[in-house]
Every structure is written in structure tokens, then in C-alpha cells.
Amino acid sequence: GYAPAQYTLGTIYAGKDNLIEVDKTEARAWIKRAAEGGVPDAMNQYGFMFYNGEGGTQDRPTAALWFRKAAERGVVDGQFNLAQLYQTGKGVPLNPSEAYKWMKIAANNGADGAKAYAADRGSQLSDEQRARDDDAAARFTPISDGAAVAGSESAG
Numbered sequence: 001g002y003a004p005a006q007y008t009l010g011t012i013y014a015g016k017d018n019l020i021e022v023d024k025t026e027a028r029a030w031i032k033r034a035a036e037g038g039v040p041d042a043m044n045q046y047g048f049m050f051y052n053g054e055g056g057t058q059d060r061p062t063a064a065l066w067f068r069k070a071a072e073r074g075v076v077d078g079q080f081n082l083a084q085l086y087q088t089g090k091g092v093p094l095n096p097s098e099a100y101k102w103m104k105i106a107a108n109n110g111a112d113g114a115k116a117y118a119a120d121r122g123s124q125l126s127d128e129q130r131a132r133d134d135d136a137a138a139r140f141t142p143i144s145d146g147a148a149v150a151g152s153e154s155a156g
Contacts, residue, residue, distance in 0.1 A: 003037025006030050010042070014054075028055030035066060044070035044078040051081070051091075060091030071102060074142030079106035080114055087121065096121060097129050104137035 010030030015022045026047050034042035047066030050059045064085050070078025083102035086095045100121040105113035122130050 001037075002035045003039045003042070007016065007034035008046070010034060011153055014045075016095060024049075024055035026055075033066040034058040035069075038125065039089050040070050040073035040075045040078070043067075044075045044081065047081065051076070060085070062091075064091035068117075071105070076107070076109045076111045078104050078148045079103075082109045083114075083117075096124055097133055101136050104133060105140045108137060108140070121139065 007030070008031075010056075012019050013027035013030060015021045028046070031042050031046050031049065035046040043066050047063040047070060048058075049055055050061035050066065052058065053121040064082065067078045067085065071082045076105045079102050083099045083106060085092050086099035086102065088094070092098075097102075100118060103114050103118040103121060108117045122133075125133070
């Protein structure tokens with residue numbers, strides 16, 4: 001019942017450190033428990049599994065929901081992943097403004113490549129939209145559930 005341990009076990013089933021035979025279905029089950037238990041990195045990983053259909057069905061709207069939960073809790077990869085979904089319209093309505101805002105938040109938090117990506121997307125917005133989204137990105141404060149945030153995977 002300890003969510004951080006559930007996440008660790010899930011990543012081991014997913015292939016971390018090649019400790020055991022990979023079992024994506026089992027990995028997804030443990031990562032789900034951890035995500036529902038409040039582990040922000042697990043939320044992003046669970047979204048990643050839905051995005052790619054790892055260990056179960058592919059479901060991009062559900063992936064977006066979990067990426068958002070992770071993003072709101074400060075997981076940079078979740079912020080980047082959510083931005084990409086809004087940019088492509090996969091799992092969420094196409095929304096260049098939301099894509100820019102989340103990419104700007106990811107850039108502010110050090111995501112590799114996010115600054116250039118945000119600059120490119122920002123050039124496609126009106127000055128008013130860009131100013132509004134820059135302000136929202138600057139004011140972003142992650143939700144704190146008390147769980148630790150570490151690195152995880154990005155959706156492609």
C-alpha cells in the first residue's frame with residue numbers, strides 16, 4: 001500500500017535495471033496504484049503508458065488526464081507531454097495557446113528543448129495570447145501533495 005514502492009515495482013516490471021523479465025501489464029497495474037496513490041512521476045508514467053498503449057489499451061484522452069495531473073504537480077516531462085498533446089490535438093482539443101503555455105512552463109522548469117519549442121509556438125499566437133500565456137506560465141505554482149518529484153519519460 002506504499003505508493004512510492006508501488007511505483008518502483010512498476011518501473012522494475014517495465015524493465016528498469018533489467019532485474020526481472022519485462023511484463024508491461026504488471027508494470028501498468030503497479031504504476032496505476034502509485035499514480036492513484038499520489039506519486040507525481042507515476043502519474044506521468046501512467047499517462048505515457050496510456051499514450052503508447054503499453055500494458056493495456058491505448059487511450060489518449062486518459063493519457064492527457066494523467067499528464068495534466070503530473071504537470072500540475074511540477075513534473076516537467078508531464079508539462080512537456082501535455083503541451084505536445086495540445087499542439088497535436090491527440091487526446092485533447094487542438095489548442096496552440098494551451099500548448100504554448102504548458103511548453104513555456106516546462107521551459108521555465110528546465111525541460112530540454114522546451115525553450116526553442118515554446119518560442120516557435122509563441123510566434124504563432126497573437127501578442128495578446130502570448131502575453132496572457134506568458135503571465136500564466138510565470139504565475140504557475142505546482143500542487144504539492146507531499147510526494148517527491150523525479151525524472152521520468154516523455155511522450156513523443
